[in-house]
Amino acid sequence: MSMNIHNEGEIMKDLLQLLRDTIPLLENVRNSIQDSAGRIPKASDQLSKVSEATESATVEILDLVEEMTNRFTKAEERLKEVKASIFEMRKNVRESLSILLSTPYGTLAKERYEELIQIVFSYYNDSMAEQLLKETETLFTTTKNDYMNIAIALQVQDITAQQLVGVAEIINSIQQQLWQALQRFDQGMFVEEEDPAFTPTKTYDINAQYTKAPERQLSADEIVRQWQEVEKNK
């Protein structure tokens, strides 16, 4: 009997000790939750700042790309003018030679007409100049295409910005769960740092994807096609 009482006393002692050990642990858990919940608004805010920073950087890049494209467009126009003036010059030279050769003084030179044309044209019609013009034209076209591709790739900013807003919303829902857990810890007592309602900085699509794979577009095209088919037959 006394043995039993002794055992129960020991158990109670152990239990009390366990409670003594557990309370600070629970207090630590509570503080950790409070700390984590408190950090979340900062995390959301940082995500929002990242979005803003990438948007302004993207706009700066787009400004530069536009500026460069405009410069190339102007250079392309200038190149066209140069080509047109060369054609005009050639035409004038041919006409002048023809007139010259039709005069009595030109009869002797008539048999050398083609040779003369070659000599005159060699000053501005050599194959190197021709090649250079062609290469410059190609360079302008490919560079402008490359600039357009850079601009198009920058859609990634809009897509990732939407993903970030989606992530911020998930983080905020976790925060709300944490506040609820805190309230349970505090036995329903008012928690000073009340959970703030999350207001997304922009509308978003959490499933936004930056992918060049054509499947999503092809699938959309098929739905549009079927829809239009049905509409046509109505």
Next chain:
Amino acid sequence: MEMKFLVVDDSLTMRRIVVNALKSLGYEQVVEASDGKEAITKLTTEGSTFVITDWNMPEMNGLDLSRWLRSNAQYENIPILMITTRGNKDDVIEAMKARVNNYIVKPFTPQGLKEKIEQILKTVEVKA
């Protein structure tokens, strides 16, 4: 009549990219708006012959804009092209129900944009 595009997107980046792509395709007349409400104001004040709109936008989203246009006699036949990140089957169906003419899933390419504009214009011509 010269084409005049109205590009509606809350993302400044996207608006700039779409406008650049349109210009590279030879469409110089472009007006911009950052949501459906602003788009309606711009339509009234500056006019437009073709609307390119995003879906997710504050104030008035692309779907509501499309519904508004279709319910308004003045704009009921205006071509509408939706460019959005939403690529699920249900999304496309919802957009078609809101009577957009065609649908592009972001990220788009200038070639894809050109094809869709031409397809829409062809359909509109046939109807006219």
